Amino acid sequence: MNDQILNEISVLLKSHYHVINIETIDDDRAEAIAKEISDLIQIPFYIWSVHRGLFNYTERDVHPDTEDVFNLLSHISGSTSEGIYLLRGFKPFLDDIKVNTHLISLVDRLENDRSALFFTGKDAQLEDPLRSHVASIKLPLPSEDDFVVLLKQIYTDLKRKERIEINISKPDLDKLIMNLRGLTLFEAKKILTMIMVEDGTLTKDDIQVVIDSKKKLIEKEGLLEYYTAEESFGDIAALDGLKDWLKKRQIFVEKPDQAKKAGLIFPKGILLLGVPGTGKSLCAKAVSKEWGLPLLKMDPAKLYSKYIGETESKFNKAMEISEKMSPLILWIDEIEKAFASGGDADGGLSQRVIGSFLSWMQERKGDVFVIATANDVEKLPPEFLRKGRFDEIFFVDLPDYEARKSILDIHMKRREMALNLLNLERLAELTEGFSGAELEQVLIGALYSSFSNKTEITQEDIEEEIRSTYPLSQTFEHKIQTLREWAKTRTVSAN
Numbered sequence: 001m002n003d004q005i006l007n008e009i010s011v012l013l014k015s016h017y018h019v020i021n022i023e024t025i026d027d028d029r030a031e032a033i034a035k036e037i038s039d040l041i042q043i044p045f046y047i048w049s050v051h052r053g054l055f056n057y058t059e060r061d062v063h064p065d066t067e068d069v070f071n072l073l074s075h076i077s078g079s080t081s082e083g084i085y086l087l088r089g090f091k092p093f094l095d096d097i098k099v100n101t102h103l104i105s106l107v108d109r110l111e112n113d114r115s116a117l118f119f120t121g122k123d124a125q126l127e128d129p130l131r132s133h134v135a136s137i138k139l140p141l142p143s144e145d146d147f148v149v150l151l152k153q154i155y156t157d158l159k160r161k162e163r164i165e166i167n168i169s170k171p172d173l174d175k176l177i178m179n180l181r182g183l184t185l186f187e188a189k190k191i192l193t194m195i196m197v198e199d200g201t202l203t204k205d206d207i208q209v210v211i212d213s214k215k216k217l218i219e220k221e222g223l224l225e226y227y228t229a230e231e232s233f234g235d236i237a238a239l240d241g242l243k244d245w246l247k248k249r250q251i252f253v254e255k256p257d258q259a260k261k262a263g264l265i266f267p268k269g270i271l272l273l274g275v276p277g278t279g280k281s282l283c284a285k286a287v288s289k290e291w292g293l294p295l296l297k298m299d300p301a302k303l304y305s306k307y308i309g310e311t312e313s314k315f316n317k318a319m320e321i322s323e324k325m326s327p328l329i330l331w332i333d334e335i336e337k338a339f340a341s342g343g344d345a346d347g348g349l350s351q352r353v354i355g356s357f358l359s360w361m362q363e364r365k366g367d368v369f370v371i372a373t374a375n376d377v378e379k380l381p382p383e384f385l386r387k388g389r390f391d392e393i394f395f396v397d398l399p400d401y402e403a404r405k406s407i408l409d410i411h412m413k414r415r416e417m418a419l420n421l422l423n424l425e426r427l428a429e430l431t432e433g434f435s436g437a438e439l440e441q442v443l444i445g446a447l448y449s450s451f452s453n454k455t456e457i458t459q460e461d462i463e464e465e466i467r468s469t470y471p472l473s474q475t476f477e478h479k480i481q482t483l484r485e486w487a488k489t490r491t492v493s494a495n
Contacts (some may be wrong), residue, residue: 008137009037017135018110019103019117024139026184030120031086033139038084041114048072049088069093073102082115091121100130107133141324147180147188154192155202165201172204179210179294182325187217211294214325223302223318227295227331229288236279236286237406237436242272242394242494246287249391253291253327266327267391268361269370271335271384273377273491274396275480276472277437280373283396284331287371294328296321300338303353315353319360326366335372336379354381361389377486385490394494395487398435398473398480403495404428407436411443422459430466433473442466 012020022030031047035057038045045057053066054075066072069090076085093099106117126134142150158164168176180188191213195206215226233243249267252259256266272280288295303314322330332338339354361370370390374380385393399407405428412419431439445465450457473480 012135018107019134021136022120023122029185034086034118043082046083046085077106077109082113085117087119090119142185144177147177167203176207225297229285229295231285232289233286238403239494266367269390271390271393272373276375277435278396279436284371288329297331322368323366326368330368330370332372336374336376393491395491396494407439411440434471438471
């Protein structure tokens with residue numbers, strides 16, 4: 001990947017660009033690339049920071065009085081030799097119009113030589129006329145090969161100082177490396193060094209340490225929540241159509257190279273539409289567990305802001321994090337709340353966010369499988385439901401008799417209830433129209449009653465709880481029926 005970047009920068013230098021913005025937060029990697037450029041064209045390499053001033057990497061000395069940015073630019077302008085300059089922490093100075101003026105003069109002075117100034121940072125806001133003199137190049141995140149090289153370097157360095165052992169199989173090492181995806185080399189270096197120094201070894205158990213470290217980095221941004229999936233398809237009653245569809249797509253996760261050779265691409269995602277409490281959210285967690293991929297949840301409430309432009313910025317940041325950390329599952333619960341069409345009432349904000357999301361779904365670069373759930377189809381924008389936006393739209397209806405039996409059985413076993421003393425068939429008959437969540441609450445309510453009475457739970461306790469429960473199928477009967485009618489010709493049944 002570095003060869004491609006080096007080639008792009010070489011082309012820019014030959015095109016007489018003398019100021020280049022490397023769009024990255026990984027300063028160490030940008031430094032390595034700038035150093036490679038200086039080696040390729042055989043001119044000295046310099047690194048500047050406001051704390052140390054201008055450091056000549058080749059001769060290993062610091063030029064005095066160059067901590068000040070204006071002294072720095074004057075020094076470069078007056079230099080009689082060519083050089084590649086990496087300016088660390090330079091981006092904030094670009095807001096100063098005097099700095100911009102000095103830079104433009106410096107660019108004119110460098111017109112006939114091979115010198116170039118590099119600075120790092122994302123979303124640099126450059127004003128005219130400086131903007132036309134600056135080229136930007138996006139530095140991709142490290143590849144898995146980059147992480148393998150990094151791991152070997154860390155192991156070699158640590159082995160000189162202390163006893164370090166590698167006790168991990170090739171498949172588990174591949175899994176550990178895969179879970180480093182989305183990190184900068186600096187972040188990965190800290191994590192890998194920590195796990196090897198901590199106990200002097202690298203083992204299968206360190207995969208979880210890497211995952212936990214990524215979780216902290218993700219949640220620090222405050223836009224996405226990292227979920228540890230514990231549920232599997234075995235915890236979900238019925239929904240056989242949905243399970244079968246997902247298992248067929250699992251092959252891409254397990255054998256990506258073979259799948260690509262067969263002409264397949266990583267699946268985009270699914271929209272789960274249906275009655276509240278029917279296991280849609282549980283499905284997202286189960287897919288994460290079955291596919292062995294991280295699960296990130298996007299909370300719509302954390303996206304919206306009263307400040308102009310900030311909502312779109314937060315959304316773009318959340319999607320960027322998802323791509324960086326891929327492959328993963330992105331779970332958007334009750335998506336109608338996140339992207340409900342607000343028309344002109346919100347100044348067009350909702351429409352802009354919807355447009356950004358649909359564009360991202362179409363053009364995203366990372367392997368991100370979106371699982372969106374929705375309870376109210378009337379609040380969803382029509383463009384969301386157009387064929388091709390998601391791989392499939394599934395309708396999750398209320399559980400039938402057999403599914404209710406399975407759901408009750410799962411929850412009873414989880415709570416170690418005496419199934420031989422309970423009539424499961426009778427309970428399934430009495431709970432027609434109950435959702436999975438309502439069935440669970442019936443059992444929990446009965447358990448509280450028996451606990452307060454200091455007795456073992458009985459059939460009558462559960463039946464009494466059923467009689468006192470008014471399910472959504474009764475309170476929102478018309479709305480649920482309307483939803484079913486809509487789904488008949490527009491969705492695939494999950495059951």
